[in-house]
Amino acid sequence: MxxxxxxxxxxxxxxxxxxxxxxGFNFSQDRIQYxxxxxxxxxxxxxxxxxxxxxxxxxxxxxPQTVWASQQEQEALATQSDSPATxxxxxxxxxxxxxxxxxxxxxxxxxxxxxVWPVLQxxxxxxxxxxxxxxxxxxxMETNWAENRANLPQDIIRGTLGKVVxxxxxxxxxxxxxxxxxxxxxxGCDIFITHRSMVEVVKSLGGDNxxxxxxxxxxDPMLEAEMVTRLAQxxxxxxxxxxxxxxxxxREQQVQELASYEAAPAISQLEQDADGNPTSILISxxxxxxxxxxxxxxxxxxxxxxxxxxxxxxxxxxxLDEEYEEQERAKQGFWANAFGRDxxxxxxxxxxxLQQLSETECRVHVLxxxxxxxxxxxxxxxxxLLSEQTK
Numbered sequence: 467m468x469x470x471x472x473x474x475x476x477x478x479x480x481x482x483x484x485x486x487x488x489x490g491f492n493f494s495q496d497r498i499q500y501x502x503x504x505x506x507x508x509x510x511x512x513x514x515x516x517x518x519x520x521x522x523x524x525x526x527x528x529x530p531q532t533v534w535a536s537q538q539e540q541e542a543l544a545t546q547s548d549s550p551a552t553x554x555x556x557x558x559x560x561x562x563x564x565x566x567x568x569x570x571x572x573x574x575x576x577x578x579x580x581x582v583w584p585v586l587q588x589x590x591x592x593x594x595x596x597x598x599x600x601x602x603x604x605x606x607m608e609t610n611w612a613e614n615r616a617n618l619p620q621d622i623i624r625g626t627l628g629k630v631v632x633x634x635x636x637x638x639x640x641x642x643x644x645x646x647x648x649x650x651x652x653x654g655c656d657i658f659i660t661h662r663s664m665v666e667v668v669k670s671l672g673g674d675n676x677x678x679x680x681x682x683x684x685x686d687p688m689l690e691a692e693m694v695t696r697l698a699q700x701x702x703x704x705x706x707x708x709x710x711x712x713x714x715x716x717r718e719q720q721v722q723e724l725a726s727y728e729a730a731p732a733i734s735q736l737e738q739d740a741d742g743n744p745t746s747i748l749i750s751x752x753x754x755x756x757x758x759x760x761x762x763x764x765x766x767x768x769x770x771x772x773x774x775x776x777x778x779x780x781x782x783x784x785x786l787d788e789e790y791e792e793q794e795r796a797k798q799g800f801w802a803n804a805f806g807r808d809x810x811x812x813x814x815x816x817x818x819x820l821q822q823l824s825e826t827e828c829r830v831h832v833l834x835x836x837x838x839x840x841x842x843x844x845x846x847x848x849x850x851l852l853s854e855q856t857k
Contacts, residue, residue, distance in 0.1 A: 497692050497721075499615040500594030500641075560709070562701035564694055564724065565656075567755065570762055571691060571724050572658045573698045577705060579605065579647050579655040585704050586645060586657065589697055595643065604771050605647035611640040611664065614689075638666040639683065643693060644765045648776070658758075659693045660765040661685045685766055691724035733759065734856040736849065737829075744849040747830040749856060753779075753820070756828040760820055763855035770813065779820040782835070786813035787844045814842050818852070830856075 562575045575582050586607060590597055595609040617637040642662045647655050663683035668676050695717055702709040712720070737746045749756040757776055764771060764781055773782040794811045815835035822828050830852060832845040839845075 496616055498593060498689065500612045501615060560702055561705040562698040564698050564720065566724060567758070568730060569687070569728055570758060571694050572656050572758075573694055573701070574650070574654065574656050575701055576652070576654040578653060579649055581705075582647065582655055582657070582701065585701055586647070586697070589700050590643075590645075592700070593693070593696065598642075601771075604774060605649075606771055607645045609643045611642050613637055613639065614641055640664045640680070641686075641689065642768075644768075645697075646761065646765060646771075648761075657697065658762060658765065659690055659697065660762060661687075661690045661693075662766065662768055687727070688721065688725040691721045694724065695720050732857045734830075734853055736853040744846040744853070747849055747853050747856065749828045749830065750826060751828065752825055753822045753828055756822075757820055759856050760818070760830060760852070763852050764818065766855055767851055772815070779822070781818040783816055783818060784813040785816060785844065785848060786811065787842075787847060790814070790842055790844050814844070816840065816845070816848060818848070 561577060562573050565572050565574050583602065583605075587597070587600070590607065590609055595612055598608050598610045600607040614637065617639065640663065642664075644660050644662070646658045646660075648658070649655050662685060664680045665683040666678050667681055669679045670676055695712075699712055699717070703711065733750055735748045735750075736744050737748055739745050749759065751759065757779070761774075761781070764783065769781075769783040769785050771781055771783050774780065791811045798809065817833045817835060817837055819831045819833060820828055821831065830849070832840060832848045832852075834840045834842075
């Protein structure tokens with residue numbers, strides 16, 4: 467009886483307070499809400515608190531920025547008069563532009579990769595994601611797996627109780643992003659962003675016993691488009707502080723256009739031998755586009771890229787196939803596996819080569835790290851995976 471009385475009293479106190487707080491919540495429709503512990507996603511000030519007065523007393527010196535002669539000229543003209551006729555509102559030119567070729571999207575930046583790299587590092591933390599690894603040699607950054615809280619139900623209960631309910635809710639999904647920077651012939655660089663997902667599913671162990679396991683999920687072109695758009699805006703703001711920011715409506719329209727799927731005939735074809743074993747992939751595109759398509763496929767599959775060379779047409783990657791791993795563990799012997807002393811199986815290296823056949827055709831091969839035929843027997847599976855992603 468005492469326990470019921472306590473619960474009843476708690477509900478009587480909690481519910482009116484929760485309902486009274488409803489008016490103070492704004493149900494955000496943001497597409498991404500990552501909150502990794504070691505990131506620095508921007509914090510929102512509760513409506514009942516006032517904004518701290520602005521002061522530069524404790525400002526941290528910002529990273530050195532590139533100063534453009536045209537920007538200085540525009541600022542000088544803007545300060546000459548306050549009249550709308552002489553004030554320059556729209557800066558000329560953009561440092562970063564979102565590009566699209568078919569269903570491939572990327573950001574073209576007119577400054578060198580060395581200048582963009584620290585901006586890209588800071589970008590991931592600003593959207594609530596932390597970096598798992600970064601490699602300046604290959605120009606690759608990869609985030610840790612994180613849960614997108616924007617996928618939680620935006621109902622009155624969550625909107626009222628906020629963080630308390632968030633501790634109970636789980637989407638059962640995790641996202642990871644990879645960005646890759648490539649130097650271009652004009653002195654700038656291209657930045658590609660790919661998305662991977664993992665989904666938690668229930669697996670039966672027999673009888674009434676069940677467990678949950680994580681399995682790969684599909685890539686989300688909407689999230690890729692969202693990140694590409696945000697990154698372009700961030701770079702433009704970084705290198706041209708007077709750049710006009712996009713409104714929410716403009717950004718949403720651009721994301722929708724970038725994420726829209728364009729139906730097109732298959733670009734790649736898996737080639738097989740007489741026994742039906744995959745031997746290569748034929749891509750019906752010029753070398754530039756074929757390289758871009760192959761690189762995005764490698765990113766989406768999550769291969770670890772250790773080196774790449776566009777002029778020579780190869781990627782040096784590591785990939786651990788499940789069947790290959792089981793075979794290697796079996797070679798360690800029964801006692802090693804039984805007592806948990808088995809050593810971790812190292813992911814083998816593979817060379818994914820791109821060969822130009824003509825102005826409109828290229829061929830993809832998968833070889834061993836020495837450039838000779840693969841000895842692990844995994845090359846056909848890699849070709850099959852790449853074929854599905856390059857279509």
